[in-house]
Amino acid sequence: MIKIYSVFILCLAVGLVTSQVLTDDCLSCIRQHKLGGNDCRWNWGNRSCGKYHISFDFWNACGRPGYGYQECTVEDHCAGECMRAYFTRYGVRCAKALNKDTIDLTCGDYMRLHDGGPDGCGKSETQNAATKINVCMLMS
Numbered sequence: 759m760i761k762i763y764s765v766f767i768l769c770l771a772v773g774l775v776t777s778q779v780l781t782d783d784c785l786s787c788i789r790q791h792k793l794g795g796n797d798c799r800w801n802w803g804n805r806s807c808g809k810y811h812i813s814f815d816f817w818n819a820c821g822r823p824g825y826g827y828q829e830c831t832v833e834d835h836c837a838g839e840c841m842r843a844y845f846t847r848y849g850v851r852c853a854k855a856l857n858k859d860t861i862d863l864t865c866g867d868y869m870r871l872h873d874g875g876p877d878g879c880g881k882s883e884t885q886n887a888a889t890k891i892n893v894c895m896l897m898s
Contacts, residue, residue, distance in 0.1 A: 780842050784865035785810075787894035788841070788872065791887060796832040807831040810841055810872070819876070820844040845871055852879035866892035 794809035806813045808831025812820075817827050820840040824830030831837050845868045852871050853860040856879050866888030867879055874884040 780845055780865070780868065783895060783898040784868065784891075785838055785841060787865060787891050787898065788869055790894060791869070791890055798828065798831075809834070809837050812837060812840060815875075816840070816844060816872075819847065841872070848876045851876055855880035864888075864892055865895050866890075 789809050792809070792811045794811050796808065798805055798807040799811070800806075801811060804813045804815070806816075807828050810831070812831045814827055817823075817830060817840060820843040823840050823843070824833060824836040829836070830840060848871050849860050849863060849868075852867055853863055855877065856863070856867060858867075869891040870878045870881070870884035870888045872878070873887050874881040878884045
């Protein structure tokens, strides 16, 4: 019973920490970086849609919110909730890859998850986007 309670508290804490970092300003910086609209594009061999360039796999991993993949990616609330759910799901993995506490993750770190997938925080090719997002956050 103690293990179940501890896991519940950990999940609750990760969710709270993630939601504090993923402010509207953070999502705005990611949206500006992605230059997303209401269409779909092919990026790096994957089809991605909407304001945040959400791929079908990303949408699946965030819990398949809304009434469908493309509909969710272009609707502000649904797409934002998908982003938050994905980052909550993989935030601990990101923190571990960066040797940080989850509370110390930046918006740029979450961008690394977005661009590189669940293990994106450990990939050097995601660093450039993270730097741009962190600069945007300083200016917002």
